[in-house]
Amino acid sequence: MKNIPLFLLLIFACVFYSCNNKQPHEVDPEELELKARVNIIPNYNGVPMEFNQNYTTQEGYTIEFTKLNFIMTNFKNDGKQLFESAIYKFEDNKKLLWEGVGNYTDFTSFSVNIGVDSTQNHEDPSAREADDPLFILNSGDMHWGWNPGYIFVMLEGKADTSVMQDGSGMTNFAYHIGNDDLLRTFNFQGLDWSKVNSQLFELNLNLDLYKIFDGETEDIDIKTERISHTNPGQIALSEKFIDNFVKALSL
Template sequence: MKTINKLFILSISLLSVFASCKKEKKEPVFDDKDLAPLSIEFDNIVGGKNLILNSETYTNAAGEDYKISLLEYYISNIKVRKADGTEYVVPQDNSYFLIKEGDEDHEEALVNVPEGDYTSLAFTVGIDSLRSTMDVSKRTGVLDPASPENDGLYWGWNSGYIFFKMEGTSSAAPVDGSGQHIFRYHIGGFGGYSSPTINNIKTITLDLTERGPALVRKDKKSNIHLMVDIDKVLSGATTVSIAANPSVMFSDYSVNIANNYATMFRHDHTENE
């Protein structure tokens, strides 16, 4: 019996040691001098055409014509991965970007990552619940609700951000007060603060191997070029009829549009210069 007790105590002790070692394992810490630049370019298109605001007319899967006058969306929580599974997560404070069609200053996400050959890219469309509920002093730049750079992408009444904003005209849309046929899609919802609500945060993961990994070096420029097909917002898994849904904001139907825009990103090529 004493032998059994000793073996039991020894086993518990070994498990404690293993658990302690596991807890003490830390991710490597990188200093800024150890990092190299990486850019992620978001090239908005509609089907096989370039997206041109206000002038080009497109047709969705419902057979409705439409023009886009405004397109903006948040990209956040960027991380890259190597073929061996090693992953680097860009620090959150440096990982929030607003992509605006027609604005050269908001066409890409610029981050710094350790040198390496990266075969996978992941990011979030939207703003995570933690950042959405932080004190406003922690939400600066494109996240500052009072900044012109934010461009009205914050719902003060719901304490959350509009992740994806698209507006335009369509003959299928009803006439609004200005006499125009306007459609508006303002999609947000981080899951709720004090009680569960709509969660339209989407995580996108893209394999970079087929069209070239990102070879990140301090003395080179690496750019991951993504094509973003906005037509999939209306013509994805759910065919969105502008006539039936000319204005979608914080409603159950917004989930359909969010599921659609989660499929609009594809890796076109990587430039390693």
């Protein structure tokens, strides 16, 4: 076997070395796909909200919560949409409303609906895509089986409205709010997105449940106004509840 010339060995060695010592490709930050996260921070007059924890209403009643669900749709700004629909359920995740692909810089302001517009509200929820939050298996108890349409907000718990306030007078309350006329839109400006990592930025929305009962213009007295399933005779209470709910949200 003939000897391989030295210069060829040197060429082969250089090629082999260079092929096996390539530096990893550095990704330009502009090439990263940005993601966004929207959180809900529920509290009661500034105190973090937890289920089955006692709080006090403006009348001095003892109150505790056992369910907090709501639907938000069409989160958008200046013709751009961050998400079409999202369902918040405290029992599933105490903070997360929505997370996905989105450029936070497009949303220094936003508008969003509490509830579902009249067109979508009366569509068949089982005909939606399986990954749609409004799909019947995903929305779960947030859709009325007996009444076409979604429940926009669901708040349940117990309250002691007795004079003694010793816990013996605890009775249930439930607000299941939702029909076409109760769709509400709110907006915020000057959003403060926080950096989680190089790709993910998040926004926190505070929800003060105290303000649902002690409203800016109208109060809800849980002693006499403890139930609404948005039946015809409960519309006035449902309107007061949803209006107070919107006012209870802040940055």
